[in-house]
Amino acid sequence: MSRPTLYIAITNHGFGHAVRISSVANLVQKMCPDVLLIMVTTAPRWLLESYISGDFIYRPRAFDVGVIQSDSITMDKQTTLEKLQEIRHKERSIIAGEVNFIKQNRVDLLLADIPPIAAKIAQAADIHGWMMGNFGWDFIYRSWGGEFLEIADWIGEFFAQCKRLFRLPLHEPMSIFPNILDVGLTGGTPRYEPEEIKAKFDIHSDQEKTVLLTFGGLGLDQIPYQNLARFPDWKFLTLDSNTPELPNLINVTKEAEKIDKNLPRIRPVDLMPICSRVVSKPGYSTFAEALRLEIPIISLVREGFGESKFLLEGIQDYSYHQILPPTEFFDGDWEFLRQPLQAPRKSEKLDKNGTEAIAQAVVDYLQ
Known part of the structure; x- marks a missing residue:
C-alpha cells in the first residue's frame, strides 16, 4: 500500500496563506500519521516548520504572484501585472511539469490556498482539486480595472473548475466557485502557557x-x-x-x-x-x-x-x-x-473550528 499523499499548493504572497493552510496540514498529519505532505510554495521553509510539527516534502514553486509589495501595505501594480503575464505565458509548461510530478508521486488529493492554476493542475492530473480561502485573486484584480480585467477573467476560468471550496469567514462572495462549503476560522493554537x-x-x-x-x-x-x-x-x-x-x-x-x-x-x-x-x-x-x-x-x-x-x-x-x-x-x-475599544456590533461569535473541519474532510477523503 502506498502512503496517502496530499499535495498542498500555496499562493506566492505574504505569509498568511501559508500559515492557515499549514495549520490544516499539521492537523491532517496528526489525524493520519502516515500521510505524505508535499508543500508546494515559495514561502520560506522555516515558516511552514513553525506550524507543521512532522516531516514534509518542500517543493519550491510559484504558481501565482498575489500582489508584489515592498512592505505589508505598499503595492506595485505594474510589476504585479508583468509577473502575471509571465505566468500566463508559461501556463502550459507549469501545468505539464506539475501533472508529471503528481503522477510520479501518486498524489491522492490537491488542496490549494489559493493559486488559481492549481485547479487546472488537479483536473489535468485527474485528481480532486480542493481550495480554501476567503477571497479569490480574480476579485482583487478586477477592482483594479484596465489590463487586470482580462487577468481576472483568465483566473476566474480556473476557479470555476475547482471541485470544492472551503470558504473561510470574513469572505467576499466567491460566487465563481461552483461548490462552496462554509467553514469556521482557521489558524494555529498557542504552544505555550x-x-x-x-x-x-x-x-x-x-x-x-x-x-x-x-x-x-x-x-x-x-x-x-x-x-x-x-x-x-x-x-x-x-x-x-x-x-x-x-x-x-x-x-x-x-x-x-x-x-x-x-x-x-x-x-x-x-x-x-x-x-x-x-x-x-x-x-x-x-x-x-x-x-x-x-x-x-x-x-x-x-x-x-x-x-x-x-x-x-x-x-x-x-x-x-x-x-x-x-x-x-x-x-x-x-x-x-x-482610548476604549469599540464593542463588536454582533453578539454571536464566529465558528472557530475551520482548521478541524477542513482537516477532517481531507482525512475522510484520503482514507
Whole structure:
C-alpha cells in the first residue's frame, strides 16, 4: 500500500496563506500519521516548520504572484501585472511539469490556498482539486480595472473548475466557485502557557499594558517606534526583523535566539494570550488567530486591496476593535492605545473550528 499523499499548493504572497493552510496540514498529519505532505510554495521553509510539527516534502514553486509589495501595505501594480503575464505565458509548461510530478508521486488529493492554476493542475492530473480561502485573486484584480480585467477573467476560468471550496469567514462572495462549503476560522493554537511565555521573555507588565505589534511577513517600513517612549510602563512585543533597541520593546525573535537556539520559532499566535490587543494591518490569518483567542484587534486601514473591506467589517462585527486611519498610526502620538475599544456590533461569535473541519474532510477523503 502506498502512503496517502496530499499535495498542498500555496499562493506566492505574504505569509498568511501559508500559515492557515499549514495549520490544516499539521492537523491532517496528526489525524493520519502516515500521510505524505508535499508543500508546494515559495514561502520560506522555516515558516511552514513553525506550524507543521512532522516531516514534509518542500517543493519550491510559484504558481501565482498575489500582489508584489515592498512592505505589508505598499503595492506595485505594474510589476504585479508583468509577473502575471509571465505566468500566463508559461501556463502550459507549469501545468505539464506539475501533472508529471503528481503522477510520479501518486498524489491522492490537491488542496490549494489559493493559486488559481492549481485547479487546472488537479483536473489535468485527474485528481480532486480542493481550495480554501476567503477571497479569490480574480476579485482583487478586477477592482483594479484596465489590463487586470482580462487577468481576472483568465483566473476566474480556473476557479470555476475547482471541485470544492472551503470558504473561510470574513469572505467576499466567491460566487465563481461552483461548490462552496462554509467553514469556521482557521489558524494555529498557542504552544505555550501564558506564564511560560512571560517567564521566558521576562515580561512583568500586566496584560492590559502588553501589546503585540504584528504586520505580516513583509512588515511595515517606518513604524514610528519613537511613540513607545510615551508608554514607559507598557510592554510592546514584535517579531519584526528591524527594530530599534528600546527599554519597553521586546524583539521576540532576537530574544528567543539568545535564550535557546533550538526553541521552536515563536509565532504571533503564541504571544496573543498575554496581550490586551494586537496592532496590525488587515490580514486574514492575524485576524482569524486573534478572533479564535478573543484578543481585541487594532487595525490600520488598507486602501486599494479588495479583501480589506471584508476583514475590517468582520472585526467590527465580531471583535473588540479600533480602526485607524494610516495618519493616526504613522503621524499621530498613539494616544489611541489609551482610548476604549469599540464593542463588536454582533453578539454571536464566529465558528472557530475551520482548521478541524477542513482537516477532517481531507482525512475522510484520503482514507
